[in-house]
Amino acid sequence: MEENRSWVVIAEQRLAVADLLAGLTEPQWECPSLCAGWRVREVAAHIALAPQSPGPVTMAVEAVRAGGRFHRLNHDLAVRHARRPSADLVAELRLHAGSRRLPAVTNYRNILFDILVHAQDIAVPLGRRLPMPVDAASAGATRVWTMGWPFWARRRFRGIRLTATDTDWSVGAGAEWTGPIEAILLALTGRPAGLARLTGPDR
Template structure:
């Protein structure tokens, strides 16, 4: 976790101002909304989170979206980056997700930024493999991606999932596919990105 946050903070520190306002693979979110979302657990009290969740009528996704958009308007890129740097070793874990969920959250949203910007950052394959192998059916179901009849095959680590028509690509691209992200053309072989 520390290595992933450190690498992401270093990458974010090198972004131009226009890149902070560029779209990511998270639909409707620019880089600043993604970073606001990643740093929200370090900035928001449990009380604020519960109040925001109540305002969203218990819909976590709606709450996360509203909060990210609000915080991205209130905080500068420098503030968001400073928050990430100050919390490199924070022990936050998503409810019910544990350490694996925290790593998955960081890796997936980091890829939303780098792939969305067209940057050539490769998350260490063994780190992505940890995220992929730790995914449970409920995690995959959360994203709503239809994987029936597909066998996902990573080309850079020893990982497969499912049976059926082979879909091949790097572990990080397959992770994004599982999460329902629209990948740039040519990143996977065997199917179109969702």
């Protein structure tokens, strides 16, 4: 998917998440998300931080503090930012929805699948529906499949062919597992809720 279309979807998803969050009660902000170990609040903070991420020097300091562990770094930044009032996080998402600023160590392809997946991390456990554009989900799934670290999707799905039922997309070889491209993207990024929506041998 071309870059400008990707940024349009990113902005739309940020605004959709903001609208969803604005209607939550405070207890709902504290609910576990699909992202293991993260509450809805932390996921929201992570999304809000993406277009206003610290610069390279600050990120280097934070990386040292996290012992060089990427997941720990992401988690620590989100936890600290999540201490802000809920209304402030919603306002930040809306204010920066159209921003194309990138964190120092990533690119728009990663930001695309990141917002798609994290939007579902929030919506699914709350029983809400946030539509995921099929073309964007396909681009995100392709990116995750080909990138290796940190998801190692090809290794985890060795011997499986994943085929989308709602678009022309498939990867891998072996026993065929099928489902919506949205569910495949969630499964590729380690979400059991996505895996549960796939059908096939031994499923």
